[in-house]
Amino acid sequence: MQDIKIQNLCKAYGEKQVLNNFSAIFGYGKITCIMGKSGAGKTTLFRILMNLEKQDSGTIIGLQNKKIRAVFQEDRLCEELDVISNIRLVNAKNDKKTVQNALCKMGITENKLVSTLSGGMKRRVSILRALMSEFDVLFLDEPLKGLDKDTKQLVLHEMKGYFQNKTVIMITHEIEEAEFFGGKIVGIEV
Amino acid sequence: MRKNIKLWAVLFWLIVWQVVSMRLNQQILLVSPVRVITRLSELIITKDFWLAIAFSASRIIGGFIIAVIISCLLAVLASRFKRVDELLAPFMLTIRSIPVASFIILALIWFSSKNLAVLISFLMVMPVMYSNILTGIRTIDSKMHEMAQVFEIPPIKQMRYIYIPHIFKYFESACAVCLGLSWKSGVAAEVIGMPDGSIGECLQQAKVYLDTPDLFAWTLVIVCVSLFFERLFLLLLSKIKILVLRMD
Numbered sequence: 001m002q003d004i005k006i007q008n009l010c011k012a013y014g015e016k017q018v019l020n021n022f023s024a025i026f027g028y029g030k031i032t033c034i035m036g037k038s039g040a041g042k043t044t045l046f047r048i049l050m051n052l053e054k055q056d057s058g059t060i061i062g063l064q065n066k067k068i069r070a071v072f073q074e075d076r077l078c079e080e081l082d083v084i085s086n087i088r089l090v091n092a093k094n095d096k097k098t099v100q101n102a103l104c105k106m107g108i109t110e111n112k113l114v115s116t117l118s119g120g121m122k123r124r125v126s127i128l129r130a131l132m133s134e135f136d137v138l139f140l141d142e143p144l145k146g147l148d149k150d151t152k153q154l155v156l157h158e159m160k161g162y163f164q165n166k167t168v169i170m171i172t173h174e175i176e177e178a179e180f181f182g183g184k185i186v187g188i189e190v
Numbered sequence: 191m192r193k194n195i196k197l198w199a200v201l202f203w204l205i206v207w208q209v210v211s212m213r214l215n216q217q218i219l220l221v222s223p224v225r226v227i228t229r230l231s232e233l234i235i236t237k238d239f240w241l242a243i244a245f246s247a248s249r250i251i252g253g254f255i256i257a258v259i260i261s262c263l264l265a266v267l268a269s270r271f272k273r274v275d276e277l278l279a280p281f282m283l284t285i286r287s288i289p290v291a292s293f294i295i296l297a298l299i300w301f302s303s304k305n306l307a308v309l310i311s312f313l314m315v316m317p318v319m320y321s322n323i324l325t326g327i328r329t330i331d332s333k334m335h336e337m338a339q340v341f342e343i344p345p346i347k348q349m350r351y352i353y354i355p356h357i358f359k360y361f362e363s364a365c366a367v368c369l370g371l372s373w374k375s376g377v378a379a380e381v382i383g384m385p386d387g388s389i390g391e392c393l394q395q396a397k398v399y400l401d402t403p404d405l406f407a408w409t410l411v412i413v414c415v416s417l418f419f420e421r422l423f424l425l426l427l428s429k430i431k432i433l434v435l436r437m438d
Contacts, residue, residue: 052336069341076337080355085437089351090341133341 002062003028004049004137004167009058011044018044019055024186028062031168031183035175040188042171043073046139049169069135071143075126079115083125086114090133102128105158107151120147124155131162138163140170144177156180221402229403230410238387243415246307246389250376251419253311254368260312261319268320269327282317290314294379303383307390310379311372318371319364326360327353354434362427369423373416 004026011019018041026032034042047053049060050068069090077086084099100111106124114122127143143159144152156177163181172178178185204223211222233239268275290310297309330353338348380390389408396404 050340052339067342070337072333072337074333076333078334078351078355080435081351081437085351085435088437089347090343129341 004060004062004169006045006049007059007061009045009048009060010056011041011048011053012056019048019058022058022188026062026167026169026186027184028167029165031163031170031181033178033181033183033185034169034171034188035173035178035185036188042188043141045188046070046141046169046171050139063137066136067134068137068139069130069133070139071127071130071141073141073145075122077114077122077126077129080113082111082113083108083117084111086125087129087132090129093134094132099128099132102132102158107154120151123147124151127155127159131159135166137167137169140168140172142171142173144172144174152177218400218402221406225403226406226410230407233404233407233411239411241387242389242392243411245385245387246376246380247415247419249305249307249388250311250372253308253376254315254372256308257312257315257319257368257372258365261316261323265320265323265327268324275324278320282320285313286317290375290378291382294382297379298383303380303385306379306383306385307376307388311376314375315368315372318368319361322360322364323357326357329360330356350434351437355431358427358431358434362424365423365427366420369420370416373412373419377412 006022006024006026009019009022010017022041022045024032034045036042044053048055049063050070051063078089081089083103084096087099087103088094088096103109103111103125106128108121108124114125117125123143123146127140130138130140144155147155160181168181168183170177170181207220207223211217211220211225214220217225264274264278268278293313294306294310297306301309334352334356335348337343338352343352377390377393380388381394382390384391384394389412393405393408395401396408
């Protein structure tokens with residue numbers, strides 16, 4: 001397994017240059033936090049790394065044949081499915097009991113339809129879906145956005161348990177979150 | 191709207207109907223609800239009554255089902271290929287704009303009246319169903335598609351758990367509208383075409399002989415049968431939805 005190396009990444013939308021010669025190394029099996037102002041290109045960087053968009057120029061090494069998973073800025077859950085089914089949709093190897101236990105640890109005790117959940121609950125389901133999928137590299141785009149202080153602490157502790165020897169890259173605006181994981185912090189500027 | 195209908199309000203209007211009918215005292219102009227129920231109870235025990243319902247229902251529902259199948263196929267093709275969408279747009283607009291009576295008369299020139307209701311029900315349902323399903327397909331959130339791509343969800347699972355449930359909402363509402371529409375247009379076609387042994391023929395006979403109790407009784411039958419099929423179909427759809435979304 002190798003580090004993820006990004007060299008001179010550029011991306012523009014029309015006249016607007018979003019990423020300008022961005023370079024970074026994300027260590028294999030490490031947690032890296034990306035911080036920067038809104039509009040600095042953090043989400044665009046993630047989209048390029050997840051192969052949802054193409055860069056204008058620059059190279060990315062170390063993501064080939066890797067199982068990439070993500071917590072998006074939005075929940076992106078199947079509203080018509082219940083909580084357990086949403087999590088099992090991305091990894092059927094998880095049996096219902098295991099998912100139920102993991103949900104309890106996240107403070108979700110009932111297997112309701114996602115459409116009936118509160119915003120905070122949906123967020124936690126979205127996080128757990130990514131954590132319980134099999135992944136080599138996990139991208140987290142402001143995963144704790146919208147959660148209250150206590151729930152944030154609960155989720156942060158739970159997340160840490162899934163991060164052992166995994167490459168995790170997280171976008172956050174909160175320095176406390178970055179410090180909690182104790183990994184490298186990468187700044188991104190326009 | 192149907193949830194808003196209260197029994198007391200229905201009873202109130204039935205009483206108004208009964209009082210007005212008694213005051214008029216002209217059974218040809220306005221038959222009383224009691225007389226309608228009496229006539230209906232006489233009709234129900236006859237074999238011809240049930241044969242007429244079977245005749246019309248089989249054709250109207252047949253046209254509806256054919257329209258559902260063809261609209262689904264066309265909507266999928268139109269969402270996939272722009273040219274198909276462009277090709278079908280004027281066709282669908284024309285069908286929607288032409289009055290049903292024109293279609294019925296035209297169809298009577300071309301075909302026999304026996305299966306007229308199938309064609310008319312089909313023509314009335316197809317454009318509505320097609321546009322609803324197409325809207326359903328077009329409003330699929332691209333973000334969900336990205337999620338499926340990142341999590342490498344197999345195409346069949348994507349279809350079953352992400353796309354179909356979304357389109358289903360549009361399909362369900364189209365069915366609720368179209369089932370009533372197919373009955374109204376189908377019976378109208380039968381009234382004009384008068385195929386032997388149909389509900390439309392019974393209605394036409396009632397008109398010819400100024401048999402108002404029969405006219406009201408058959409109208410009530412059409413409303414009841416249409417509602418029955420609507421409920422049955424929507425119940426069936428909800429069961430199918432549960433089956434589709436079930437995860438082992």
